[in-house]
Every structure is written in C-alpha cells, then in structure tokens.
Amino acid sequence: MSILLYEHSRILVQGITGQQGSFHTEKMLAYGTKIVAGVTPGKGGQRHLGVPIFNTVEQAVRAEQPDISVIFVPPLAAAEAIMEASHAGLKLVVCITEGIPVLDMLKVKNFLKERGTLLIGPNTPGIISPGKSKVGIMPAHIHQPGPVGIISRSGTLTYEAVYQLTNLGLGQSTAVGIGGDPIVGLKFTELLEMFKNDDQTQAVLLIGEIGGTAEEETAEYLKSSYYPKPVAAYVAGLTAPPGKRLGHAGAIIEGQQGTAAEKLKALKIAGVETIENPARLGKAIQKLLMGKN
Amino acid sequence: MSILLYEHSRILVQGITGQQGSFHTEKMLAYGTKIVAGVTPGKGGQRHLGVPIFNTVEQAVRAEQPDISVIFVPPLAAAEAIMEASHAGLKLVVCITEGIPVLDMLKVKNFLKERGTLLIGPNTPGIISPGKSKVGIMPAHIHQPGPVGIISRSGTLTYEAVYQLTNLGLGQSTAVGIGGDPIVGLKFTELLEMFKNDDQTQAVLLIGEIGGTAEEETAEYLKSSYYPKPVAAYVAGLTAPPGKRLGHAGAIIEGQQGTAAEKLKALKIAGVETIENPARLGKAIQKLLMGKN
C-alpha cells in the first residue's frame, strides 16, 4: 500500500506563498495531493491556490490536522521550519530546501530525536506514491503505480530511474528522495525497513552517490537483516575526483572515504544487484522481478 | 539489602584534596567506605589519605572502576563535575555541593537524562547504608542497620530522625538525602520505588519541606501505585512565611505553591502517616512497624 505517503495523507505546505512553494503546491494539487493548509507568517487568514494559510504551523495543525509537512522556505530559515513542524506535533516532515548549514542540521536532528518526528531531506525532491499522492517537486507524469520501491540521494537521477521503469511497464510503490546533503533525516536503512513491511513493494532500487558512508551502512544492514526482497543499487560518481563537491553538499570524497567503487563493492558483497550502467536501472530491476517470479 | 549503596560499592571522590573533600574522605574511610580513587586536576599521580589521585574522572574510571562518584567541588564547577562523571560512565553520582545555579542544574539534568546516570543531590548530605558504606557527610555513629528507609530533603533533620530511630532500637536500611535545591536528581518517588523492591526495608520515612511540589507528586505516586510498605512523612516549615527562602535554595513558598500544610494534606489523603511533631519521627515509624507485625 506504499510507504510514508498515502491517498488520504493530509499535507501542510510551509512557505506556501513563496515562488517555489506556490509553483509546486499547484502541481501537487493537480496530482490530487490533499493539501489542507499552508503556512506563511503574516499571511494567516488568507487563502492561496484555494488553500487556507496560517501564521504558524501550530495554528495550521489545530485547524486542519495535517499528517505531513513539506517545507519550501529559504535555507537559513529551514532548520527552524523543520523544528516548528515537529514542535507542533507533525510526525513526518519533508524538507525540499537546499543549502541548510550542516551545524543547523545537527541541531535539527537532536531536536527531532527527542520528539520522534521523521524527516525526509533536506535537499530532496520529496516523496511520491504514484496514483495516490505526491509531496515534492518531481515530475508526476513519468510515474505509475507498481511494485518497485525507490530510495535515492539524487533528484533527476531518480526521475531517470522512474522513467526507465515506467517505460518497461514497471510502476513504483513509493519513490523517496532522501536528500543530497551531508546530514539528512531518514536514510536508506530506515526506508528499506519500511519497504520490507510494505505489501505493494516487491523490489527496491537504491540510488546512491559519492560521499559519506550511507551505502556502506546499508550494505551492513542488508546483510545482517537477511533482507527478504530483491535490491538493486546504482552509485553515481565512479568518475568523480576526490576532494571536490559535485553539486550536492554531501557528494564529496573526503580522504579515502566515500568513493563510489567502495560503496558498490560493499553493496555487492551484501548481495545487492549492483548496476554500473545508469541506462540499465530499469532493466536491472526487471531482471530481479523476473527472477523472483 | 539496602538501596543504591552497598558494602562492595567502589567510590570515587571528585575534589578529594579540597578542604571538604579531605575532611569527609577521611570520615568515610574511617566508616569503611571503599574509596578507590580521587580526582583533582593537576594532582594526578599523587596519593591523598592513601587514595590514588587522578587528573580526570575518565582516568580514574579506567584505573579503578568506581561505581559511584561523590562530589565536593565548588558550586560553579560542580555542574561540570557531575557531567564529567556521567560522561566517564559512572551510573550514580552524589553531589554534596551547595549553591549550584539553577540553570546549570537544568543543563545537567538534560545531560544525565540522555546518558542514564542517576544523581543524588546536589546540596545533599549523601547516602548511608548503615554498617555497609557511607557516601556523604552525615555523622555515621548515630546510624545502625535496620528496617527503615529514609528519604529526606534536609540534612540535620535527617540526623535527628536517624537519632530518634536508633534510640528506639530501629535501624536504617538506607538513608538518602535528596538535596535541598530547587532542581535535584532522584526524588522521593524514584527512591520509594527502590525501597519498594528492597527486602531489608520494611517502612519508609519521608522528610519533606516547603517549596516545590515533590511531596504532592509523591502523594500521587503512593496512591496510584498502591504502595505496599508503610510510609510516614514529616514536612518542615508549617511556620514558614511565604516568599522567603529558608536556608535551602529550594525551601521557599512561591505564590500559593509549596506550603507545608498543602503537602501534608496531600500525603495524608494518600494514606501516609503524617507527623506534626518533629520529635516523634521515630515514634511514628515505630507505630507503623508495630502495626505491620
């Protein structure tokens, strides 16, 4: 039945009247996402795109009981926006904003840990459960409902993967962008655990990239949990030079840590179907699903 | 078998070379307390009263594996001393120091919460399990082993209670001073829970005082837990004027909160044997114990 995001999920948009917020709220509404409230301090009481606006998340929560908040506020205000959502009782926050300082995110993580709020992102395209709801900025039309769960550190590369899958007739249960920053909320492992328990999902595609150790930890998790569903993985950046940031704040090989080769190796050892040709993301999953049936 | 402090408990003294630290370390050693290490930055490597000194708690822990740390450092250094002990892995800290700022203590409580360290005090005479070990500054000779657990916000008043009990031939399982400050570590309820599970303890004497709501919370706890052992309580300060601090930083009636009368009333309703005459602390317990047998 998909993970995190469902047909009935009630969505709050923080920063709804901004340029990005407006643009994507419109697209989300068009997809059928139930956007029940927006927050822009100072614009409370107005409506925007038909959605009621509140001055604070707390007021929005009281009036409209949203389940999920999606954040489109500028980078230096975004950490507070995440905490505000958590403080107001939201259990899932999706932060689209790119460029939040690392130290701010460390504070956010400590804040959320104590309150049990789940975070997706920041610097993520968001979440889509095709045919049900979309909370983010991904182009909706390439998606279709189906058996493949996707977890990705990248935006457009996820669209590429979805596109390949859809062209092969393979739909997606939920596609989740975990964000390209060094410090993000939910990571591969936590989402794999959710996909494990999701009936709709029959295989999972992981899209990693250079930097950090999230893929290595994932390999460890998959091995030790005897993960029951087939998993394929692609790791972008085999050609990336060390010490340089490649677009995402988190995509950087530091010292000897974070190379794509090491990550692929670890995943392969853990039994993951590793993909070297990014034009074969869909095909790899197709093979896994066929092998399964 | 007593609570918190046992015959074999290994004790570390922070601030062992200071005037207070020295004086009481000597008394504790005389009582038979197993003091295995002391900490005074800059004096590591020396010995004091036969006890090896270390520069940091961490070094002391590595070398001597203490179970409990007792703190005699000055007020503005004491909050850090508590955190240092917790950081180094100690599971129980007894802070004798009086005069730690309230905001510092709030930080300490947050720090300890995350690490699972128990704190007794600050501004406490400490803990004694008569016949076994003493970690604190109470006069040892008035104590004797026996069936009465004592939990008190006061120092000398506890000695008074112990003295009355001992004179009646009633010994103590463990006597714990929880401290006279507004923010302290373990409170009545947590210690009552420990006494509940302690075979040696057959009755508990609570000594409260004006200020705060610890006694009211205790009444709540006793009621809702159907506390199985008899409990007597005295609350000092029936004659105390409002808005004035009576010695202890925590002993102040603020607004309408914290009067002795209210506290006694709550405890009485909860089934506690309340004592109005502080010369009858021992007698009240004697009565309870006789009623029990």
Next chain:
Amino acid sequence: MLIHEFQAKKILKELGLLVPDGQVAETIEEAKNIAQELGFPVVLKAQILAGGRGKAGGIKTAKSAEEVGLQAASLLNARLVTLQTGPQGKLVKKILVEKYQEIKREFYFGLSVDRKNERLVALVSRQGGVEIEEQSRSQPELIKQEIFFPETGLYSFQRRNLAYFLDLPAEVIRIFMDYMEKLGSFFLSHDLKLLEINPLFLTETDQLVAGDIKMDFDDSGLAKHPELSPLEDLSELSLEEIRARKFKLNYLKMRGRIGCLVNGAGLAMATMDIIQYFGGQPANFLDIGGGVTEEAVSQAFEILLSDREVTSALVNIFGGIVRCDLVARGMVASARRISLQKPVVVRLEGTNVDEGKKILEESGLPFYFLSDFEAAARKAVELSQVKLKE
C-alpha cells in the same frame, strides 16, 4: 535576588527595549522636578521589593506639580503594606516618576523556571496588569506558554507562536519577537529565576513599552555576575538581618517570642514548627550552617538575644560537620558580652557534645540543658511565657 523596578527598567533600556520616560526621586522636590521635565500627567510608583503595590496604593497618578508634591509626600518615607510585604509593610525610600502612557492594550510576558518539570517557561497573556497565577486558573484561554531549555533558548518559531497568540498588529509582531529574544538571552546569560513584564503596554503609536518589571536573580548564580552585586538593596532588611548576612548566617526575623539557633535549614524549620506545635511562636528562622565559625555563632546568639520581643531561646544543634564545642564557645562569648538575662534552653547532640556541654556548664551562665527534642521545645515555650525578671 530581587531588584527594584527602576533598576530592572534601566537594564531593559540598556538592552534597547522601551520603558516609559522617567527617573527615581528620593525627595518631594526631586519628584516635582522630574515631573516638570517629563510633562504631565505622570505616574509615581513606590519602589519596594514586593509586588501588589497597585492595590495597596503604592502607585499614583498626578496631573500637576502640586499633585506630584501631595502624592510624593504620601508615599515617601511611609510604610507600604501590600499582600506580599507582610503586615509590617516596607518603608518607601524611593519613588519612580514616569510619564503617563496612552495605551491601546496591555499584555503579560514572563520567563520563569518550571521547577516541577525542570525546564523554562515563556508565558504571555492577552490581558496584562493582573495577577497571572490567578488568571491562569480563572481565564486560561488568555494565556499561552512555550517551554524551553537553557542550552537552546527560545526558538524563533516559539516566539512567533507567542506573538501571534497575542493578536498583535502585523508591524508589532517582529518587535515583540525581538523583545522576547533579548529578554530570553538576558535571562539565560544572567541566571535569572524570574522575569516578568506586567503589564507590557502596546501604546497608541504601536510601541511595546514595559509598564512594570520584576526581575529575580538566582542567588546561586550571582557569583558568576559580579556586575550585578551593586544592584542589591539591603536597605529593606532589618538591622538583624544585615548583621546576620555579614556572617553568612541564614537568618529571618519572624514575629514570635522564642529565639531559635539551629544548624541546618530543615532542623531549623522543624524547631520553629515544634515551638508552634507546643503553643509558642518562633521569633526567627536561623540556620547557622555547616561551615560556621565561633565568631559567627557568637554574633548569631547576640542577634537572637538582643531582639526585644524575645523572651526565651532554644538552641538546637545536631553536630555533624558543626562541632558542639565550637557552638558552645561562641554562645558563651556573646552571652558574656551582652550579660545574658533571658532563659536559654540548650539541646546539643553529635560531634563533641560532651565538650560543648562542659563549656556551657562551666560558664556559670543560666542555660537549661535538655537532650530530648520535645522536652527542650516545651521548656522553651514555657519559659517564654514567664515574665522576665526586671
């Protein structure tokens, strides 16, 4: 440590926040001059370290120099009795003369330590100028709070939550958020226990102005902030209290006839309580503390006995850290100095008790020794009711 309204307002001004124009006067003449300079009407506010001044007539308005003179005369050097001063009231030595504010609304804003839950609380009310504890019971819907911690302070979204709760005009939201930020930082950096702005005025020109302020600093935190010590006003203390402070004695004057000298706060309270239990009234709370010197004991004893109301005394020492012989020596020294005439019941227990008793006995002074707590209390009560020999 409580400080005066005018002191707290000076701090606010230094933080860049608004308070009504005004100055402190100690004489009627000064009050008139200040008022003339400010322009009329003005408000005269008695400066005492206790709340409840408004209801007690400690705050007056004046529309002319003449009125200022009359009001100032009625306030200055009078004893003001409010719900918080106790029946003896407090002597008014200073009045704050302020320009009268035209206001649209008044709020409450407070920061405090929530002792029970071990956290800090920022609280606002839509209607200030009233007693907040009472309001929180009678009209909780007017009140909103945000909890916070010293490590992180008030988050800006929390300040925004509070600001929007007050339904402030759009332009004032930011100002109030800034207001809260500055006060929150000051609270944390200076170890306050309580900071209340009540009322907080919203003026006709949409300015936020602190009508009245209460600031209570954590005594235990003062050692970190030596710059605050000049703010301490000892003039409201009794002479006995000032003397006791000098010797680091925890002393508090009460209204009874039986002086108490005890070590330990809990035992000192219990001693007061047992006196009342047996029908007497304690004349004071006195905890000589653990690190007391012979000289301090001697001072303490002298403070007790020189109280004219006192007709007997009860010394109750449970020697732990404190040695009974030291206490005895101190007592004898002062008893000799003031030639003891009041009956003193002595109960000594604990460290060096025998030596202590011996010293007292050998002094030849009229001490009554009773080792039983109850008997000692009864005796002290009994003796207090006997008329003193002239």
Next chain:
Amino acid sequence: MLIHEFQAKKILKELGLLVPDGQVAETIEEAKNIAQELGFPVVLKAQILAGGRGKAGGIKTAKSAEEVGLQAASLLNARLVTLQTGPQGKLVKKILVEKYQEIKREFYFGLSVDRKNERLVALVSRQGGVEIEEQSRSQPELIKQEIFFPETGLYSFQRRNLAYFLDLPAEVIRIFMDYMEKLGSFFLSHDLKLLEINPLFLTETDQLVAGDIKMDFDDSGLAKHPELSPLEDLSELSLEEIRARKFKLNYLKMRGRIGCLVNGAGLAMATMDIIQYFGGQPANFLDIGGGVTEEAVSQAFEILLSDREVTSALVNIFGGIVRCDLVARGMVASARRISLQKPVVVRLEGTNVDEGKKILEESGLPFYFLSDFEAAARKAVELSQVKLKE
C-alpha cells in the same frame, strides 16, 4: 570554502592564539625583506588551497637572505603538485615567510563534523605533523577524541580530558584548554566543517603555537557570515570555473574530451559515469541546477564548447523544474554566438520536451537527437573519437 594558511593564521591571531611571526610575500624581494625583519632561519611556505605541501617540496627553510631568494624563486609562480592538487598542480602566487620555531614537541588538534554519527568531534594526537587519517589506523593509541554538539559545545571536562591525554606540562594544560575553547567557539559561531592545527607546536619556552592550519567553512553557512566572503580565493579556479560560478552553475573541469551539460547533480555524475562506461572520458561535471535561466544555460554551453580538449558534447536534460524549451533556447543562443563546430548529442526528457526539440531542430544547427540514455552516451563517445573537421 577552504582558506589559505596565512588567512587562517590571521584569524587565530585575532582570537588571541599564537602563530609564528611571519608575513605573506608575492615577490622574491618581499620575501627577503620579511625574512630580514624576522631574523634567520625562516620557513617559506607555498600558499595553495591543498594539503600535502611538505612532501611535495612546498615548504622550505632558509638560513640567509640569499637562501630566501633562491627558495622563493623556486616556489613563486611555479606549479606545485601535491597528493591533493591533482596532476596539474596549483600555481603558487603567495608564500608565507615565517620565523623558524624551536620546538619540544608537536601535536595535532582538529575539530570536524562526523557525518556518519551526526555529531562533532574534537581530536588530538600526541604526535602531530603527520597525516591524521593514516595515523588513526596505524597508531590509534596516539589519538584521543571527544564528541560534542553545536548546542552545548565542548565541555571544559572534555577539553581537560584531551589536554591531559597529551601529557602537557602543568602550566600548559590551562593554555591548551583555553586554546580549544576559543577554537571550538569559533568553529560553532562561523559554521566550519573542519579546523585542523597540524602540527601544533609546543615551543622550548612552553608556548603553544599553531604550525599549520586548515580551515574549511561550510559553503551553506557562508550566507550567515558575510564578513568571511573576502577570504575566498578564486584565483586557483580555472577561467571556466570562475565564469560558471558567476552564473551559479555547478561546474568542475575534468580531463576528458566529452563535455556534459546536465540538470541535477546525480544525473550529471551518472552521465559522466556512463561516458566512461562506454570508453569515453568526461571533460567536466556540470549541473545547471533547478532554477537555471536561459542566459546561464547559454553560458554553460559556451563554457563546454570553448574547452579546447572537448571534441563532442552530451546534453542530458530530464526536465522537472527545468523546462526543456528554456534549455534549448539557451543552447541555440550560445551555439550561434560561437558558431558551433563540435558535434552535440542531445537527450531531452520531461517538461516541455517537444517544444525544446522543435527549437533545436529549427535552429538548423547540427544536433544529434537521441532519446535513449544509453544510445546518447554511446553516440557522444563515438563522436568524440572522430577527428574534428578542420
């Protein structure tokens, strides 16, 4: 944002910490003058934004003015190749001339973000001057770390733990604790990602002096600290990189022959990877980003095609936020400007793809359209191997 050693040392000095006396020189003459003033011997250190200078010959000692001249001449305006610069090395435009330090011991002190565990780490080593990552594997017993968080910083007991671990002389313990406190505060207040003092000298006179410093600021935090922006040195960037930055393009020059223009960092990396997978070499990483303008696309395309090494290009756009028509318009504009002569393979998908294709087709320019990712990559590789028409 990495800054130079001499810049970081200036910051340390402002924090009241010790660094060797010295100054920056851009010419041999300047170097000689500085050295004369400092007295001999001196150390000359090439100022480039990369580590590994010591082993690569970027740090020299000189005992006389003559030697300074020779060494400065060998360093200035030469390209220094270290393990961290890549094979093309970095042009040395400045050298730091410092007084030589007599030292007793050298340590390592570093503050960094532990990305995996989402916390901060303070780390010391008993033996500095070596590569710490390697040392942590080969001699972990020399190293001690304390973790901390931005809300609370390094506690003083943690600094004490680190100080005592280094077996510092008693008098130096406090100095080092103060050292760590100042740097810890600076790290937190200025959004650093990494701060390394390596080596940290203990001089013969028991002073702690920073031998070398690396400071890396979080790019995302720079907006909070406008005062830091003058520290940014763009002179080590290629002209292409400088131009790309101006238009907020994520561009990185590589050494291959196939230029890439992609939207999205992940897809851009994947595009590089697929080029290599089919035997080609990417000439660059280029993510035009989500909020790109037509002008920026046009600049990006021009940067690609004007690279002399580039023999073909692959444009891979998956239009989400980015509209294909906008990209197409930008491409056509620049292709016309520079009269496109290199073959360009174009793959457009997503938002407004048809309009985009139409614009490219109607331009009459020689674009190769391939909607399949793999086919597009193969074609780009194939074309890169064809010799350009003269």
